[in-house]
Amino acid sequence: MKVVTVGNHKGGVGKSTLACNIAVEATKEGRKVLLIDADTQKSSMDFRGLRAEVDVPQFNAVAVTNPTIHKDIASFNAFDLVIIDAGGRDTGPFRSALLASDLLVIPALPSQLDIWSTENTVTLLEEARTFKEINACFVANRVIPNSNIAKEAYQALIDIGILLLNTKIHSRVAFAYSISEGKGVTEYEPHGKAAQEMREFYKEVKSWL
Numbered sequence: 338m339k340v341v342t343v344g345n346h347k348g349g350v351g352k353s354t355l356a357c358n359i360a361v362e363a364t365k366e367g368r369k370v371l372l373i374d375a376d377t378q379k380s381s382m383d384f385r386g387l388r389a390e391v392d393v394p395q396f397n398a399v400a401v402t403n404p405t406i407h408k409d410i411a412s413f414n415a416f417d418l419v420i421i422d423a424g425g426r427d428t429g430p431f432r433s434a435l436l437a438s439d440l441l442v443i444p445a446l447p448s449q450l451d452i453w454s455t456e457n458t459v460t461l462l463e464e465a466r467t468f469k470e471i472n473a474c475f476v477a478n479r480v481i482p483n484s485n486i487a488k489e490a491y492q493a494l495i496d497i498g499i500l501l502l503n504t505k506i507h508s509r510v511a512f513a514y515s516i517s518e519g520k521g522v523t524e525y526e527p528h529g530k531a532a533q534e535m536r537e538f539y540k541e542v543k544s545w546l
């Protein structure tokens with residue numbers, strides 16, 4: 338069993354969107370997937386509920402919003418991949434998710450301000466790393482098509498010392514529309530650009546596990 342947390346304290350950066358899409362990609366590959374929603378907003382649980390009504394391969398999901406994920410994780414070992422949607426305002430479940438994780442994926446919007454605002458997230462990662470080896474990477478999300486990530490933002494990432502994935506996920510309506518239909522982007526528009534980015538992103542995530 339491998340555990341991936343998609344987390345960032347900053348709101349609206351795409352944690353739930355990416356966590357749900359990783360769950361879809363891994364399920365399509367035939368992996369036994371559990372999505373843990375550690376955010377009280379329960380967006381991932383809502384997605385799971387919508388998806389149950391659609392004729393697509395299903396995965397399991399549970400909501401765990403108390404700081405016991407690292408203690409409970411062993412009981413989920415029948416799954417190949419556990420994905421945790423974490424990092425809302427409450428640091429308890431996020432710390433706990435980190436202690437359960439092999440990899441932390443930090444979605445960040447491609448502006449310097451947004452990257453600076455990941456400071457809390459990185460501090461908690463460093464704390465957790467004193468107990469456990471945890472890989473971590475940034476992924477730029479909602480990048481405006483035909484724009485580059487600001488040079489200063491790149492530098493800010495380099496200064497933090499956490500690798501930025503090669504895949505840039507652009508701002509595309511397919512990410513929002515697909516979620517509201519209970520589908521991943523590769524199911525919603527298999528030949529679209531969003532789907533292509535998701536496949537590349539998932540491939541990179543897998544290479545870290």
Ligand SMILES: Nc1ncnc2c1ncn2[C@@H]1O[C@H](COP(=O)(O)OP(=O)(O)OP(=O)(O)O)[C@@H](O)[C@H]1O
Binds near residue numbers: 348376
């Ligand atoms: N690449 C993208 N292109 C277009 N829209 C996106 C993209 N990623 C996320 N969104 C949209 O941005 C909004 C925030 O995304 P999401 O809910 O996944 O973020 P979050 O980090 O989980 O937010 P929260 O902190 O509220 O849990 C949603 O409306 C989602 O549809």
Ligand SMILES: [Mg+2]
Binds near residue numbers: 352353376380422
């Ligand atoms: Mg969310």
